[in-house]
Amino acid sequence: NAGVTQTPKFQVLKTGQSMTLQCAQDMNHNSMYWYRQDPGMGLRLIYYSASEGTTDKGEVPNGYNVSRLNKREFSLRLESAAPSQTSVYFCASSEVRGPFYEQYFGPGTRLTVT
Amino acid sequence: RKEVEQDPGPFNVPEGATVAFNCTYSNSASQSFFWYRQDCRKEPKLLMSVYSSGNEDGRFTAQLNRASQYISLLIRDSKLSDSATYLCVVNKRTGNMLTFGGGTRLMVKP
Numbered sequence: 001n002a003g004v005t006q007t008p009k010f011q012v013l014k015t016g017q018s019m020t021l022q023c024a025q026d027m028n029h030n031s032m033y034w035y036r037q038d039p040g041m042g043l044r045l046i047y048y049s050a051s052e053g054t055t056d057k058g059e060v061p062n063g064y065n066v067s068r069l070n071k072r073e074f075s076l077r078l079e080s081a082a083p084s085q086t087s088v089y090f091c092a093s094s095e096v097r098g099p100f101y102e103q104y105f106g107p108g109t110r111l112t113v114t
Numbered sequence: 115r116k117e118v119e120q121d122p123g124p125f126n127v128p129e130g131a132t133v134a135f136n137c138t139y140s141n142s143a144s145q146s147f148f149w150y151r152q153d154c155r156k157e158p159k160l161l162m163s164v165y166s167s168g169n170e171d172g173r174f175t176a177q178l179n180r181a182s183q184y185i186s187l188l189i190r191d192s193k194l195s196d197s198a199t200y201l202c203v204v205n206k207r208t209g210n211m212l213t214f215g216g217g218t219r220l221m222v223k224p
Contacts, residue, residue, distance in 0.1 A: 035214075040122065042201065042214040043158070058211070090157055100146055103212060105157035 002026055004106035006091050012112045013081040021076040021109050023091030031094045032074040033058075033103065034066060036087040043090065049074055081113045115140055118215035120202050126221045131192050135218045137202030138184045146205040147178055149187050151198045152217065158201055161187075192222045 004025045013019055025032065030051045035043040035058075045058030047066040055066050063085060065077045074093075078085060088110050092103040120137045127133045139147075147164035162169065164176040164185055175188040185202055202215035 040216055042116075042118070042216040044214075045211065048211065100148075100163045102160040105159070107157055 004091055004093055004104050006089075006106035006109050008109060009107065010110045012114065013078075014114055015082060017081050018077065018079050019081065020078075021089055021091075021111075022073070023075065023106055024073045025091075025093040025104070026072065027093060027095070027104065028071070029093035029095045029104075030071070031096065032068065033092040033094075034064075034074070034076045035090045035092065036060065036085075037090060037108075038087050046076065046089075081111075083113045085111065086113045087111060116216070117141060117206075117213045118202055118204050120200075120215040120218045122216055122218060124219040124221050126223060127192050128223055129192060129194060131222075132188065132190045133192055133220065134186055134188045135200055135202075135220075136184055136186050137215055137218075138182075139202075139204045139213075140183070141204070141206070141213075142180075142183060144204045144206070147176075147185050148203040148212070149174075149176060149185075150201040150203055150214075152201055153198050158214075161200070189220075192220075194222050194224065196220060197222045 007022045033048040034046040037043045049055045049068040052071045067075045091106040094103040149161040150158040151161045152158040164178050168177045173190045177186045199217040199219045201217045206213045
């Protein structure tokens with residue numbers, strides 16, 4: 001049981017390049033999320049998917065697109081990378097049980113855009 | 115104003131000390147509250163949920179004050195292994211979306 005996995009772990013892009021961050025979970029969770037974490041800013045939600053086939057914008061969606069490929073996989077795409085997108089990206093998944101539920105995070109992708 | 119605010123620290127304490135962190139949130143409709151722990155260059159992990167009546171898990175005690183819109187975390191008998199960043203987390207609205215504070219860094223020294 002691997003939990004939430006993310007690839008790649010590290011990536012360096014030049015401004016204008018594109019890439020897709022991959023995320024998969026094996027816990028049969030319905031909901032999946034993409035966050036970015038910048039120093040002093042906490043985690044900010046980029047996009048989320050409440051269930052297979054649905055996606056919604058979070059707090060900072062500009063410059064990103066997502067695909068919920070199936071129940072297990074949720075990918076994040078940067079079409080034209082900018083230096084402002086230099087960050088650590090975390091994918092998470094959860095199953096809602098009452099008002100308290102845990103979000104399980106992947107190990108993160110450290111992205112640098114030069 | 116940030117939705118969830120925390121003192122970034124760092125809090126430097128000796129082993130065995132008691133340390134407390136506070137967190138304030140701005141959305142009075144928030145329903146669920148959590149503390150997550152994040153080790154350096156690692157992913158966040160749930161430390162504990164915060165219940166209205168307050169709750170304890172070993173050396174950790176969490177309190178919620180809805181009237182003043184703050185949450186606290188108390189750590190007793192600090193261990194070196196408690197060194198980490200503690201994230202205050204609030205649900206944004208009904209459902210499964212969370213808002214994270216910027217974190218409070220704790221360093222426990224021998």
